[in-house]
Amino acid sequence: MKILIAGANGKVGTILSGKLWGHSGFSPVGLIRDSRQQTKFTALGVPSVVGDLEEGISSFLPGLDAVIFTAGSGGRTGPDKTTDVDQNAAIKLMLDCESAGVRRFLMVSAIGADPNSESTRIQHYLRAKGVADSRLRSSKLDYTIIAPGSLIDERGTGRVQVAENLGFHGYLPREDLADCIIESLKNFNSVGKTIQVVSGGQKIKEAFSGLLGGGLPPIA
Numbered sequence: 102m103k104i105l106i107a108g109a110n111g112k113v114g115t116i117l118s119g120k121l122w123g124h125s126g127f128s129p130v131g132l133i134r135d136s137r138q139q140t141k142f143t144a145l146g147v148p149s150v151v152g153d154l155e156e157g158i159s160s161f162l163p164g165l166d167a168v169i170f171t172a173g174s175g176g177r178t179g180p181d182k183t184t185d186v187d188q189n190a191a192i193k194l195m196l197d198c199e200s201a202g203v204r205r206f207l208m209v210s211a212i213g214a215d216p217n218s219e220s221t222r223i224q225h226y227l228r229a230k231g232v233a234d235s236r237l238r239s240s241k242l243d244y245t246i247i248a249p250g251s252l253i254d255e256r257g258t259g260r261v262q263v264a265e266n267l268g269f270h271g272y273l274p275r276e277d278l279a280d281c282i283i284e285s286l287k288n289f290n291s292v293g294k295t296i297q298v299v300s301g302g303q304k305i306k307e308a309f310s311g312l313l314g315g316g317l318p319p320i321a
């Protein structure tokens with residue numbers, strides 16, 4: 102499965118790039134927006150392409166089997182940039198995937214993402230993510246939305262709690278999120294689902310097969 106990772110130079114994207122590269126059946130390509138970031142990907146052995154999601158990256162899409170959106174404007178930018186990247190650039194990528202025939206789309210969202218979020222802390226972020234998620238749900242793409250709790254840089258435990266609606270918030274190491282993304286890609290029953298995930302007591306593989314069943318093999 103040839104996969105473009107949008108946001109590859111980010112914390113999750115970097116971990117995910119390395120893991121996917123070592124995983125049989127997956128052939129990742131990192132989308133980065135500065136050619137100086139290429140050194141890191143060359144060292145990882147992962148091919149990379151340079152492009153900006155806000156400007157559009159449709160030229161890289163033909164021939165891909167899947168796209169993962171793990172980009173984000175980050176906590177240091179204002180609400181306008183959040184709308185530009187987390188919402189509008191994500192939707193642009195969905196539309197371009199539809200046009201290019203890249204059917205599989207895995208979105209990294211967040212617990213609480215909702216176009217009508219009333220959060221007092223990160224309302225603009227949760228609304229932007231929620232609008233993007235809604236657009237994805239109404240698309241023709243074979244989508245999966247992975248919605249983690251607050252991400253932390255600690256080493257992964259390999260154990261999580263997953264549900265379509267957990268009903269509570271929590272934390273998740275980025276390394277575990279990367280493994281959850283891979284588990285979703287491997288299980289075609291994740292298509293059309295939103296899966297919330299936080300740290301928990303179940304091994305990642307078991308948690309996903311418990312929620313989704315065994316699933317069909319991933320698209321070639």
Ligand SMILES: NC(=O)c1ccc[n+]([C@@H]2O[C@H](COP(=O)([O-])OP(=O)(O)OC[C@H]3O[C@@H](n4cnc5c(N)ncnc54)[C@H](OP(=O)(O)O)[C@@H]3O)[C@@H](O)[C@H]2O)c1
Nearest residue numbers: 108110111112113153154155171172173175210211251252
């Ligand atoms: N932080 C949390 O607690 C939390 C919780 C739930 C979900 N999430 C979501 O998890 C995902 C990954 O998070 P993370 O911690 O890995 O984020 P991160 O380290 O901030 O990485 C985001 C990446 O997006 C890239 N990017 C931003 N704008 C772009 C553009 N216009 N074109 C191309 N690339 C662009 C950045 O590029 P540069 O490297 O060039 O800056 C960066 O590499 C995000 O979608 C985030 O919203 C985060």
